[in-house]
Amino acid sequence: MVNPGYRNFKGEDWVDPTPPPSNLPHVDEIGSTSAPLKSASFFIGSLCQEYNEDFMLCKNENRDPQHCLLEGRKVTRCAIDVLQKIESKCLDEFRNHWRCLDEKNQEFGRCRVPERAYNECLFRAFGWKKVVPDSPANKPQIHERTPLTK
Amino acid sequence: MPVPFESFIPFGVITGMFLATATGIRYAQTKRNEGKAVRYSLDDWDRKMMVRDKQLTGTMRGQVDNPIAPPEFKVNSSWKVYESLRNDFA
Numbered sequence: 001m002v003n004p005g006y007r008n009f010k011g012e013d014w015v016d017p018t019p020p021p022s023n024l025p026h027v028d029e030i031g032s033t034s035a036p037l038k039s040a041s042f043f044i045g046s047l048c049q050e051y052n053e054d055f056m057l058c059k060n061e062n063r064d065p066q067h068c069l070l071e072g073r074k075v076t077r078c079a080i081d082v083l084q085k086i087e088s089k090c091l092d093e094f095r096n097h098w099r100c101l102d103e104k105n106q107e108f109g110r111c112r113v114p115e116r117a118y119n120e121c122l123f124r125a126f127g128w129k130k131v132v133p134d135s136p137a138n139k140p141q142i143h144e145r146t147p148l149t150k
Numbered sequence: 151m152p153v154p155f156e157s158f159i160p161f162g163v164i165t166g167m168f169l170a171t172a173t174g175i176r177y178a179q180t181k182r183n184e185g186k187a188v189r190y191s192l193d194d195w196d197r198k199m200m201v202r203d204k205q206l207t208g209t210m211r212g213q214v215d216n217p218i219a220p221p222e223f224k225v226n227s228s229w230k231v232y233e234s235l236r237n238d239f240a
Contacts, residue, residue, distance in 0.1 A: 016225045031219030033206050034199040083217035095215065102213055103186050106196075 027073045038106050039098040040086055042130045048078035089125035093118040184211050
């Protein structure tokens, strides 16, 4: 097939010159671009927290790529799982939210209206709540505040 | 004697030049960003994510939301492809 953007270079002729060793287990890569990932970021962060922290601590010991392959595979699979769950139940709200983010320089504060519908859909489907980590407990979450002006 | 209309022509020309500049800039930016607004305040993270977006969709502003990447994604990174196809122009 012809990859988009590479009209004159057919994808079948591309060969990886330095393939990974064949004894490693296969892992799929995440195929979503920046806006959907940013939209799902808080949920990936809260659901995959153990795997992400394992990976970061492992990288802290040793930056060599070979050292943290196992933890990296777990991180990728967890994120793919979260994205698949979101798309199975809340596809339209998810798409509305990341399309809005894409037009507004990927800033959360400018897309609160689609975000509200998206969070409600995810809460109804899975019981997930978006929580900003390390936010003060005595104040409402920033995405749940009622705006001062219309 | 009332103000002669000829004296307003240069002001009209100046205003027209401003409008032409604005139209040209807006057209160029919209064309370059596929109809979306320009992305500003980009840091290294955003630039590298845009390079990754180009690997997945072919353009810097294209967006898709598949959970699993197509098999070409493993080989079309600019580090694996030769210099003339390097796609890190962010």
